[in-house]
Amino acid sequence: MPLTIACPCSDETDCKSIQDFTLTVFHTADAVGELQWNQHIPESNILMQLDNLKELERLHGDKMQFHYVFAKKDNLTVGVMYFQVVMFHGNQLINYFPQTEKPNFIMKGLKVVSEKILNLVNIKLLVSGNVFMTGENGFYFSGDIDKATRAKILRKTVSQLLKSDSSLKAVLISDLYRPVTEFDQDFIKAGYSEQIVESDMSIVLRPEWHSFDDYLNSLSSKYRVRAKKVFSLCDEHGVDNRELNLEEIEQFQDRIYALYNNVMERADFKLSELNIGFFAAQKKSLPNYYHVFGYFKDGEMIGFISAYKIGKRMEVHYVGMDHDLTKPIHLYQHMMYDMIRFGIENKAGQLHFGRTAPEIKSTIGAVPSPMYGWLKHRSALFNILLTRPYTANLKPKEYTFRNPFKDK
Numbered sequence: 001m002p003l004t005i006a007c008p009c010s011d012e013t014d015c016k017s018i019q020d021f022t023l024t025v026f027h028t029a030d031a032v033g034e035l036q037w038n039q040h041i042p043e044s045n046i047l048m049q050l051d052n053l054k055e056l057e058r059l060h061g062d063k064m065q066f067h068y069v070f071a072k073k074d075n076l077t078v079g080v081m082y083f084q085v086v087m088f089h090g091n092q093l094i095n096y097f098p099q100t101e102k103p104n105f106i107m108k109g110l111k112v113v114s115e116k117i118l119n120l121v122n123i124k125l126l127v128s129g130n131v132f133m134t135g136e137n138g139f140y141f142s143g144d145i146d147k148a149t150r151a152k153i154l155r156k157t158v159s160q161l162l163k164s165d166s167s168l169k170a171v172l173i174s175d176l177y178r179p180v181t182e183f184d185q186d187f188i189k190a191g192y193s194e195q196i197v198e199s200d201m202s203i204v205l206r207p208e209w210h211s212f213d214d215y216l217n218s219l220s221s222k223y224r225v226r227a228k229k230v231f232s233l234c235d236e237h238g239v240d241n242r243e244l245n246l247e248e249i250e251q252f253q254d255r256i257y258a259l260y261n262n263v264m265e266r267a268d269f270k271l272s273e274l275n276i277g278f279f280a281a282q283k284k285s286l287p288n289y290y291h292v293f294g295y296f297k298d299g300e301m302i303g304f305i306s307a308y309k310i311g312k313r314m315e316v317h318y319v320g321m322d323h324d325l326t327k328p329i330h331l332y333q334h335m336m337y338d339m340i341r342f343g344i345e346n347k348a349g350q351l352h353f354g355r356t357a358p359e360i361k362s363t364i365g366a367v368p369s370p371m372y373g374w375l376k377h378r379s380a381l382f383n384i385l386l387t388r389p390y391t392a393n394l395k396p397k398e399y400t401f402r403n404p405f406k407d408k
Contacts, residue, residue, distance in 0.1 A: 018152050021078070023160065026068040029054040037068070040080045040140050044311050046289060047130070048082065048137055055285055056132070059275040063087075067126075067161060071141070071153050079141035079150070081128065081157055085168065086272045088125040123169035123377075126161060128154065131271040133315070134200050134354045134371075135175055151186035162378055170387075173374040175200075184374070191383060192374040193391040198355035199368030205343050205351060212341040215365075223363060223404035227337055233329040234295075239302070241295045241338065249280045249292055255301045256292075259320025266323075267356070274318065279306065293338065295331060302326055305335045307342070312349035314339070332357065336364050362401040 065085035129138030295303040
């Protein structure tokens with residue numbers, strides 16, 4: 001049975017501002033009306049439509065929980081919100097502390113203490129959005145609902161979910177794009193802490209790029225020579241690649257998952273991990289939108305990269321590599337060039353590479369879009385002693401971004 005809440009407000013002013021809204025919460029995708037949900041999701045965001053969310057739930061329901069929420073006014077749905085519940089391990093944040101070349105005694109001591117404290121933090125985290133994607137995927141509202149009201153509805157939904165499940169210890173409103181707007185003021189007022197995360201790296205594919213050669217010709221000579229060197233290394237080592245169909249993804253499923261895990265084991269930060277069946281399931285349910293490319297040497301897969309191409313937007317998703325074999329031949333950069341080639345050939349307008357390896361991505365023309373989130377623990381004391389001080393000092397690594405194009 002869904003849970004319906006009239007106005008779960010603790011603040012009288014906030015309650016009055018959204019007193020005409022009600023919230024209905026579902027805990028399984030099967031309980032949600034597909035038409036009612038999908039009509040509020042942009043057609044371009046196929047990944048947030050209910051069929052795809054059902055797949056995520058089917059594949060990961062053994063280690064995650066999911067919540068689907070409708071916001072209604074005058075019995076009409078004006079917004080939908082999506083949440084995932086994951087286990088968060090604090091030791092993932094250690095690499096985000098500021099690094100100094102010659103740390104003094106105090107800095108070394110603080111790091112030791114911080115590591116011990118973070119190693120003790122293992123909590124259930126309520127996340128607004130989809131931890132498997134980069135970008136704003138947690139909520140959609142009708143155009144006549146202003147940003148400030150959206151924030152109040154979202155925050156009160158979070159408040160109710162926390163009240164209904166005491167095992168939830170903290171909440172993260174993730175992957176918001178700059179600039180900060182009136183939407184954010186409600187979270188600041190409510191004591192949320194801002195969390196700075198790595199930027200989303202993306203490249204606009206110029207309309208004059210009708211082929212990959214057009215892209216190469218737009219690069220300065222230094223970066224054009226580098227690109228050609230990357231391709232020649234793979235040729236010299238007998239590496240070939242091809243897009244995989246569903247049968248091939250199923251055939252290489254174990255290898256794909258092993259390569260994926262090679263990369264995930266090196267990730268500084270991860271909120272969850274994919275199920276082994278994810279890649280085949282996505283290809284089966286989204287055959288025209290989901291693409292997996294395999295890279296082979298002597299018949300053995302040494303790497304893969306996956307991407308969604310939906311309309312004019314293209315999202316590079318997960319990659320996997322055998323690092324011992326792929327690092328000497330710069331296969332990762334080869335993959336990035338191949339994604340640009342695929343995007344141009346399939347008339348994409350913008351290509352999103354996500355947050356990892358920003359410096360390498362900048363050398364092929366990607367530029368950063370700053371992102372942030374809002375974090376809060378249910379304990380006021382925990383927020384004062386840990387959340388606020390830690391988020392204030394947790395910063396992504398600094399990188400030198402390049403511009404590879406002639407028209408700098």
